[in-house]
Amino acid sequence: MSQCQSENPLIKALPPETDYLSYLTIVEYNINEAQLPTLHRILQDTTLTTNIGWDLVHLLLPLLPHSKLCLQDVARLGNPREVVLKVTELLEKLGSRDEEDEDLCSDDSEDVEDTEEAKSIDGGAQNGTTRIKTPSREVQFCALLDMLQTLLPRIKTKFPSRFLSTSLQALLPAYAKIAAEEQATEAVIVFIKALAGTSRPKLPPRASSTSMPIRKDEIPQSAPDPEGNDGSVGLEEETLQKRLLQAFLTFVFEAYMTALPLVEDVPGMAWCSRIQEYRQPDSIIPGRRTFTELFDSGQGYLHNRDAIVGQFTALSRDLSFTPPALLTTLITPPSPPSTPTDLPSTASEVPLSLPGALYLLTASGVASILFDAPCNLPSIRLFPHYAFIVAQLVGISSPASAGTEPLALIDAILALHSCLNISKEDPKSDSENSFKETLQRLSLLSANTPNASLRYRAHLVTKSILYSHPSENVRMAYIKDTLQNCPYENLKASAVAWLKDEIIAAGRTETGKGVFATPATLTTLAPYLFPNPHSLTTSNNDFTPFLAHQSFFLAVLNLVYLILSSQTLNVSSWDLIRCTETWTGQLKDVANGIREVIKVGREEGEDAIEGLEMDLTLLEGNIDIVEEALKEIPVADNEQEGPSG
Structure with a gap:
């Protein structure tokens, strides 16, 4: 050993020169980036690492990424039960801190950056520790x-699920903080693969300024669990571990998608829009870039989403979380909460993420449609x-939400x-309330969702479900x-x-009969189709409520013009x-009245006048079209007979 090495406090104080607790103190005051290679060599002593490894993790974390080899030494050779508890503790801290809070290792960094007086203990000052970022x-x-x-x-026990459950519970909040970071998601996927015992190709490589890949053949074998048994577990324990990983997958996937x-x-994965583009290419607006093109560009963030x-x-x-199993999870009413326990003892006690299960099921279905992936999609x-x-996932706090x-x-x-x-x-009689409630939730999506493409897709799904009901009376009741x-x-x-749409469809039938084929339908709905617009104005000439109804007014004008000008619809x-x-x-x-307000506003130079006038011009144009159609209606001698179309 050279003179320089022999004077290194990390080597000079090695046990039995000092006891383990004292040696930890010396490491704490002398550890820095320059000392990491020395510490790496020292940690190859399994006995030493078994005794001090668990207490090194919080000291090495602030020195990342340079301390990665030393952390792996601790993971391979330290007491796995003690180190797992320490890692879990640090993950819990990582998941409990907000971004603006003090970083996880700030306290530890202060320990490392102590005063010159403290660093002088056992020669630590000679290393010239610098401030750690x-x-x-x-x-x-x-x-x-x-x-x-x-x-x-590494942990060999009859109940490894206890360590697995604790670790996964600590991982979830920590991951949720950084789920938008691809590197973190890729790391979680590799982690689940390793624990599940699967071997799959890695995700496409991506540049990283922080990762320091380590070749597996460069890492020595891990030490055995000093407190372990033969590692044999029962079938129930194996089932529990599998369930824990399934649950973890659903919660992680939920965090990633959220x-x-x-x-x-692009909302999420734009699945519903991409499916429509695939199935109905004629609906694509020429010259507009499609969602499919955005994801298929072969580069960029959106393309990576499909890979992940x-x-x-x-x-x-x-x-073994197949689509039928995922569907069963989604349509099974939740079990009443059992007595709280620290850790689950059976697979049935492990909760799953319903949004996560939905994402997995939908992802499998989408892959079968867009990418011809094999998928055993169940009937429903x-x-x-x-x-x-829908009831479990939409409008949970209240339908209006x-x-x-x-x-x-x-x-x-x-x-x-x-x-x-x-x-x-055909829905059963006890399904009528469910029919109405489902339509309400989905139609509220079409009204409240901030994304325009999702509002339109929600409108299409709502319409599809409404028209699927065989009873005209039920459909009419919901519209009313x-x-x-x-x-x-x-x-x-x-x-x-x-x-x-219902009136047009009824007019195409050979019998010409049905709720939507008679004038009584419009007579019944007239109070709601033709509300007095004067009730939407205020005494101070605030026409904002009136203009907020513009989409409704235009829809009614369009309907009335269709009826008045049609030669085949007999509902007038x-x-x-x-x-x-x-x-x-x-x-x-x-x-x-609004025209007068516009005139005054233009004189006062108000900026919003132009948009207001455009909306008003559109409305007035449609009113004129309907009034022209009204003039074409022949006046009958006996009005009770009514017009024929």
């Missing part, structure tokens, strides 16, 4: 996760199964409707309820569109004509 949360998380991957298989940022106005989601779904299959009834899934869920979750729910083989059996009670004008406009009546004449006159009165 705390590594990022992502770097710390990946290093601790890498240690767990080595540590957990954290997906809005890139180029593919890894998650592959892990689901490896863990629209009611009560799909309806139950529908649309405030993460965009990725809304996208997955809508895409699931397109993926599954949904049976359109929406027009009468819904507080959202854009949703009321959708109800008018549903009504128009003199009552409808009178209501329309009165209503369009009221609309014009309010419009004239």
Whole structure:
């Protein structure tokens, strides 16, 4: 040993020169980046590392990424039970701190950057410790996760699920903080693969300024568990461990999908839009870049999303979490909470993430459609199964909150409707409430969701489910309820569109009979189709409420013009004509009042006048078109006979 090495305090004080506790103190005051190679060589002593390894983790974490080899030494050769507890503790701290809070290792860094007086103990000052820059949360998380991957298989006990459960519970909050970081997600996927015993190709390589890959053939074998037994476990324990990994996968996937940022106005994975583009290419607007093109560009963040989601779904299959099993999870009512225990003792006590299960099921279905991936998609009834899934995930706090869920979750729910083989059996009598509630939740998605593409997809799914009901009376009742009670004008406009489609469909039937084929339908709905617009204005000439109803007004004008100008629809009546004449006159009165406001505003140079005038011009143009159609209606001698179309 050279003179320089013999004077190194980390070597000079090695036990039995000092006891283990004293040696830890010396390491604490002398550790720095320059000492890491020496410490790495020292830690190859299994006896030493077994005794002090657990207390080195918090000292080495601030020195990442340079201390990665030493941390692996501790994971391989330290007492696995003690080190796992330490790693779990540090993960819990990592998951409990907000970004603006003090970083995980700041306290430890202060210990390392102590005063010159403290560093002089056992010659530590000669190393010239410099101030340490705390590594990022992502770097710390990946290093601790890498240690767990080595540590957990080392523990040989009859109940390894106890260590696994504790570790996974600490991992989830820590990962949720950085789920948007691809490197963290890739590390979690590798971790699950290792514990599940699967071997799959790694994700495409990506540049990283923090990772320091270590070749497996460069890492010596791990030491045996000094407190372990033969490592044999029972079938129930194996089942529990598998269930823990399944549950962990669902919660991790939920965190990943929830954290997906809005890139180029793409909600989550844009599954429902990509399916429609695939199945209905004629619906694509020429010249507009499609969602499919954005994901298929072969580069960039969106392309990586498909690769990562593919890894998650592959892990689901490896863990025997097949689509039928996922569907069973989603449509099974939750069990009543059992007596709280520290750790689950059976697989049935391990909860799963319902959003995570939904994402996995939908991802499998989407892959079978877009990428021809093999997938055993189960059949499902629209009611009560799909309806139950919607009720469990949409508008949880209250039905009115529908649309405030993460965009990725809304996208997955809508895409699931397109993926599954949904049976359109006649709803039973006890399903009528479920039918109405499901339509309410989905239609609220079409009204409240901030993303335009998801609003449109929600509208299509709602319409599909509404039209699937075999009873015209039930469909009519829902349309009437929406027009009468819904507080959202854009949703009321959708109800008018549903009504128009129903009337057109009824007019195409050979019998010409049915609820939507007679004038009585419009007579019944007239109070809700033609509300007095004067009630939407205020005494101080605030026309904001009136203009908020513009989409509804335009929808009604479109419906009325269709009926008045059609030669085949026999649903018009003199009552409808009178209501329309009165209503369009009221609309014009309010419009004239708005014109006066515009005139004053233009004189005062208000910026919002241009947009207000464009909206008003559009409304007035549609009113004029309807009034021209009214003039073409012949006046009958006996008005009771009514117009014939």
